[in-house]
Amino acid sequence: LTLIQGLSRNDRMDTTLQKATELGVNCIQPVICKHSRYKLDQARQDRKLAHWRQVIISACEQSGRCRLPELQAPQPLTAVLDNIAGQPTCLVLDPLAQTSLTEVDAANTTDIKLLIGPESGLDRDEIEIAFAHDFQRVHLGPRILRTETAGPAAAAVIQALWGDYRGDTA
Numbered sequence: 559l560t561l562i563q564g565l566s567r568n569d570r571m572d573t574t575l576q577k578a579t580e581l582g583v584n585c586i587q588p589v590i591c592k593h594s595r596y597k598l599d600q601a602r603q604d605r606k607l608a609h610w611r612q613v614i615i616s617a618c619e620q621s622g623r624c625r626l627p628e629l630q631a632p633q634p635l636t637a638v639l640d641n642i643a644g645q646p647t648c649l650v651l652d653p654l655a656q657t658s659l660t661e662v663d664a665a666n667t668t669d670i671k672l673l674i675g676p677e678s679g680l681d682r683d684e685i686e687i688a689f690a691h692d693f694q695r696v697h698l699g700p701r702i703l704r705t706e707t708a709g710p711a712a713a714a715v716i717q718a719l720w721g722d723y724r725g726d727t728a
Contacts, residue, residue: 567677
């Protein structure tokens with residue numbers, strides 16, 4: 559499971575990284591979106607990446623994980639979408655989607671990409687761009703979750719449906 563997370567401010571990003579790690583996400587790709595209010599120059603980005611790695615290490619220790627999830631450097635959303643277009647199961651959380659995450663057929667997929675917006679969500683144009691890059695729009699239910707809750711909540715559902723939370727996996 560790869561979490562493509564809209565860059566959010568300070569403790570919100572830390573919470574997302576911590577909980578996503580505890581829930582078994584394999585890769586975390588922070589992305590810069592239109593609503594990302596948190597800008598990073600190169601020096602600040604290097605410090606943030608070091609801090610985020612420590613958050614991830616602590617979460618691995620807490621949850622008993624032996625393998626650290628891969629943490630990518632923040633990139634513009636469109637650059638990330640261009641690099642993963644055409645992969646089998648790419649999902650974007652959209653509260654206006656007609657399909658629930660639980661209705662997705664990903665049982666035979668070994669790699670799921672999940673796109674979550676920053677505070678204020680993804681811009682409608684960004685959702686359309688994701689859709690044009692073969693991302694399926696899905697919702698988690700009737701509530702709109704905060705950015706730091708949405709990714710981990712969706713990761714838990716994905717793990718329960720197709721991942722290592724199922725009882726039939728070793």
